[in-house]
Amino acid sequence: MFAIMKVTQGVTNALAGDEFALTARRALGLATLDGARSLGLAGVTGSLTPGKRADLIVVSPGGANLGVLTDPVQMLVTAAQPGNVDTVIVDGRILKRGGALTTLDTGRISRDAQQALGGVLARAAGS
Numbered sequence: 388m389f390a391i392m393k394v395t396q397g398v399t400n401a402l403a404g405d406e407f408a409l410t411a412r413r414a415l416g417l418a419t420l421d422g423a424r425s426l427g428l429a430g431v432t433g434s435l436t437p438g439k440r441a442d443l444i445v446v447s448p449g450g451a452n453l454g455v456l457t458d459p460v461q462m463l464v465t466a467a468q469p470g471n472v473d474t475v476i477v478d479g480r481i482l483k484r485g486g487a488l489t490t491l492d493t494g495r496i497s498r499d500a501q502q503a504l505g506g507v508l509a510r511a512a513g514s
Contacts (some may be wrong), residue, residue, distance in 0.1 A: 392418050392464045409463040445474035447486075 423433025475483035
């Protein structure tokens with residue numbers, strides 16, 4: 388979503404010939420509440436509101452790519468990357484903490500993907 392927000396802001400501003408046509412705050416709104424609304428999920432997610440799912444990401448501002456920005460919204464839209472995400476909470480469940488996934492075995496996923504790729508390549512070679 389970080390890259391999508393950044394490119395959306397950049398393309399919109401370039402087409403408008405105005406670097407302020409789509410502000411970072413508006414781009415973030417499009418990615419959160421307006422994104423949920425467009426998917427028919429505004430009553431469930433998209434904002435931190437009592438009664439909605441607790442979906443949240445925590446971005447660590449300590450990365451070299453974020454250190455020089457003073458506006459948090461501008462930082463998220465123009466510079467943040469997935470590697471800057473410290474914590475992810477979805478529907479109240481912690482899925483990532485301290486930059487590490489908590490519910491997935493990434494080693495197993497990688498091994499399974501390699502095995503699946505081997506099968507695809509073997510079948511392709513036999514065709």
